Amino acid sequence: MRQTYKNIILIGFMGVGKGSVARVLARKMGVFAIDGDDLIESFANKKIKKIFEEDGEAEFRKIEKNLAKFLEKSVNGVVISTGGGFYKVKNLNKIGTVIYLKSNFDKIIERIKAAPNADKKLAKRPLLSDLNRAKALHKERDEAYAKKADLIINVEDKTPQQVAAKIVKLLNRKHLKG
Template sequence: MMTHAFGAPRHIVLVGFMGTGKSTVSRLLAEQIGCLAVDMDAEIERRIGRDIPSIFAQEGEAFFRRVESEVLAALLASEDSSIIATGGGAVLAQSNCDLMLKQGMVVALTAQPEHIIARVRGDENRPLLQGDVEERVNKLLADRKHAYAFAPLQIDTTALEAQAVADLIAEQWKATVR
């Protein structure tokens, strides 16, 4: 179990563009550290009772963003420590970033665009990447150029296995909560 020094962050929050490995790494980290991994997209799907593409198609992105912010606030307010895999757009609201920094150790995962494209190609669960995936990724990466820079810890996952990424974060976490 995780123990906490006074004032130490309660949660680990993973941010980053789609395909940087947030969901995958959160599960590996949870095993390693011995606490719960929560994937915000899965939590949103559970709450609304529909999958992410249906929520985008039927309710629109603005609705999804509202639920996303509510879910984030609820998770961060929990007394139980968790590893929170955010969705790539959760950082688009400044208030979300402020909350993450207040309640968690925020880690941004990055990867070279070609690697992101290879990792997400053919995945139908990301509504913002349907169509020409290369064009969509490059456009959104440009729009979000500075969106992940607020995280104090940045890890380039381009040449790292997901397990190696989890190892790096676990090491940092142990040093933080000691």
């Protein structure tokens, strides 16, 4: 498939599989995948967990906002996986086509716990340290993600390959409609 969109931006709750889907989708489309959290860590020269611990969430969100400006002005023709709160940046839809990878909270936790490196995956997500709070956050964000999205894909019980194939199909359909 030829890239016909500025960028493809994957949003959704932490642990839903945005990074895995981005890599598969980018390969299918013949473009690069970039990870917003990796770019933030590179900019700050520390892991996200450390940014939260040492500088607080407000500083993290400030860096995230700067990343959004950079992506809008300087990045074109890539698949971008984002952190769970990236949907709040004001210029999100100017960066590219926004796709919400949707899953219920329990399925996300199942997915993370089934991963070979589950402990690491849980440890690197500071907002998952309190599952009750995280579940409330998921509920709060679900509607907001949907409002920001150009497309919504239910990812429950699907492999990254299946999700990427569905995205390509929907993007082709959307492109044909204009």
